[in-house]
Amino acid sequence: MTDPRHDATRRITAPTGSTLTCKNWLTEAPLRMLMNNLDPAVAERPEDLVVYGGIGRAARNWACYDKIVEVLQRLEDEETLLIQSGKPVGVFKTHADAPRVLLANSNLVPHWATWEHFNELDRKGLMMYGQMTAGSWIYIGSQGIVQGTYETFVEAGRQHYGGDLRGRWVLTAGLGGMGGAQPLAATMAGACSLNIECQQSRIDFRLRTRYLDEQATDLDDALARIKRHTGAGHAVSIGLCANAADVLPELVRRGVRPDMVTDQTSAHDPLHGYLPAGWTWDDYVERGKTEPDAVVKAAKQSMAVHVQAMLAFQQQGIPTFDYGNNIRQMAQDEGVANAFDFPGFVPAYIRPLFCQGIGPFRWAALSGDPEDIYKTDAKVKALLPDNHHLHQWLDMARERISFQGLPARICWVGLKDRVRLGQAFNEMVKNGELKAPVVIGRDHLDSGSVASPNRETESMLDGSDAVSDWPLLNALLNTAGGATWVSLHHGGGVGMGFSQHSGVVIVADGTDAAHARLGRVLRNDPGTGVMRHADAGYDIAIDCAHDNGLDLPMLSTGETK
């Protein structure tokens, strides 16, 4: 039996230009974005329909993919296509202001919401893992990872260093798939960085793609470079081939003081992702096959040492945070009782942004023309003249990050600005400044769209981490507001059982109808994030709600609970 998910002959690229292949732009847009998700320049394993995130897929199998394309091509402007875990299951009559596609991916009744049960259904062909933007057709490559990391560094800079990271340096480890974005993000944020990575091949790759600026020969050399560059006020990233579990304690011993400490080794997977101190990577891989328990134990013991050094930095008053790799849990398992003394990155730095509805807002040019994005970049700058770090992000993104597939841009903006930007883009489509419509969306990792107690909703002020009414309301409201496609997923980011989240994409096709829809959706969507955080009692969110005239009934009377 051939695998219905594998087809090495497929090579998908989205149509570009201003000619429709579907009946209108509201169906052309999901078609192009689905195809773009599977573009070899974008997807990790397009032949298997895998976009990113391990097994995050865009369609359940190739027959489903073909049928989705066929249905989108025939879909009328008062019809809605339903997608159930990557399968096109129904077309129903709705109306012009309703979404054209509604998706639900990987959702399981809680008691059965485990990888075991999911894998069983997945094998039977009944389900698909949608991750976040894979199954909801708004993944746009590594730009998102760079920018998320950039925003984290910038916000840390804002909180601890008055918004100026010049002359400052970040200490971190791990230059893998996602962690490799750290040096570039630090540079963009204006800081130097010392990036410890135990595999030379990873350092070479990051040097080649210009995500990393230079490599030090040893720790002394690294510290000398840091001293030189921070002194000169240059934001240069430095790689060091070494083991973080050796280097961090040594830095503590020497009394060296970085300005920020974090880590993106793959600590969440001690068998494959974290090298024990004193081992070679080859040893680690080999012994992992024959004596996995001993390897895991060794890795976790090194993590304990690593975390103890991080705690020591924190005790000196240096901003120290977990970057979602679960290293605190591992160290705690190994007896580091106070491992959770330093916070996760969301409660520490991202939550204040979420409180204002700020998150990974993004758009893509359906024309396929990079000029369209450059024009929107200029428009964003014009509309937000005082947002210095956003300007810096736009400039550096243009310079350092190449487009993958359809040209796209990510910008962390919030409730205050999303409608203005979206409607301005729509105007640019209308008056012909842009060659074709633009789609506007966001990651599910956004202010009002996710419940994920180990990550995005860790340590909420009121303890409501696990309440998932919020992302469900977000999806319902975006549907009611007239988004072009809306999705509800389970298990993204942290795996089965640990998150529920929703996605939204809306098309700016230059029509007045789109103008009205953008006005609703791009306000309501971040608005639910501000609402959710205001309800939890965050002052920033309550202020933001007031400043932006949100109508939160239990708040307006002073009662918050």
Next chain:
Amino acid sequence: MTDPRHDATRRITAPTGSTLTCKNWLTEAPLRMLMNNLDPAVAERPEDLVVYGGIGRAARNWACYDKIVEVLQRLEDEETLLIQSGKPVGVFKTHADAPRVLLANSNLVPHWATWEHFNELDRKGLMMYGQMTAGSWIYIGSQGIVQGTYETFVEAGRQHYGGDLRGRWVLTAGLGGMGGAQPLAATMAGACSLNIECQQSRIDFRLRTRYLDEQATDLDDALARIKRHTGAGHAVSIGLCANAADVLPELVRRGVRPDMVTDQTSAHDPLHGYLPAGWTWDDYVERGKTEPDAVVKAAKQSMAVHVQAMLAFQQQGIPTFDYGNNIRQMAQDEGVANAFDFPGFVPAYIRPLFCQGIGPFRWAALSGDPEDIYKTDAKVKALLPDNHHLHQWLDMARERISFQGLPARICWVGLKDRVRLGQAFNEMVKNGELKAPVVIGRDHLDSGSVASPNRETESMLDGSDAVSDWPLLNALLNTAGGATWVSLHHGGGVGMGFSQHSGVVIVADGTDAAHARLGRVLRNDPGTGVMRHADAGYDIAIDCAHDNGLDLPMLSTGETK
């Protein structure tokens, strides 16, 4: 501290008549239905905001209730109110064809979806248990329980006895809160019934309310009555005060053959709901306090005996089924290895209905005038002239069931008929036949709106019991179609962790806009149920989809998976 949920001074009844207290009927309707859910004639503990189902509430606390009322009174016709577990959290701009209220109740990220965590959040004032129709404002009293049971008996009659239960008799036990509907439902379905109940007080209550026709003095008397009434072709219900764990084995020994066997003792709760054979109820209650383990053991041992008798009936070819009280599990725990040989009521009888989108469709007259419902009863009969058992239901419902709160009617109709009925009612509002608009909804226990592997989606043909993409799509599509309020709940019926489900209500206010919305929503909503069952491979559903012209892309080409 006073309990924000308790207020003994409250006495809520919905406004009636044709005068608005809100700005339009689309907001008046949820207001009246919320209030109706809390009417003392409808709700179990209205002073605590509890509607039914243990702790199923209509609003989180009294402050939230008051605020919901206030917001509905001011809500404009292009605004939407968001309710998060019974709390009014936001009002957002949408459009005229969008729902006026969107609700999410009791939803938890799966890993935390337990009663323990829910109770903690509930105590903190962060959540509310919405059950099914309690938190989504479309509960209408015990009529629903009678009719669900009636439909089960009728469908069993259809499958086993050519649709004619005359001269047949049902053997069951339990005349409690829900089980007490069995004798009336059996009578309505045209069958005699022998109802074993161990508490005389329960029998008295059912005799008084005319849910039960007569009581036998002992088993011989009961069998004589059964013989007489079945012989005469009269559908008479007979109560017998005894223990089911004694009576069923005795009937097996005597070779007596009922025509159908089921059970609604509270077997799911061996400590409070199932009397061990040979015990008095007082003993059971008393010993439960001091030696709960021994009591549970005794109860489960009797259940094993009880189930063995049910299995013996089944082996004789007599239709035997579990009525959702978990008695099979209890017996299996006690060593009855083949306890699950007889099926649950949904896979056995309800699923064929679900395959056609048939489920607990219902409507309520906002006028408060019973005549409005009688007129709709007549309209249903006129539109469905050949649906004999529906006519029988309507006649008997009118005769035997008194309205609670706003007059309402339940009718199990499906994809084929819902639009016709809904649009006809809308026409009756338009031309003044009805005194005020009508709301149309359904229970969450419906064809396309629930994932509940221990009940509604037990033993799906393809093993997709736990896939909850379906109810989520249902809610999104009903939102897109323009229902008046839409809800997403977790844990209804079977408790935290075990179900996800959605509710929908739509107003027939006599306008052309409502006509169009009814045409979409009352087709799409049961349509998703037919779709879900067709996707699982049920022939009845596939045929129904074809007969009704549903557009199911992967089906139309012959591929079902």
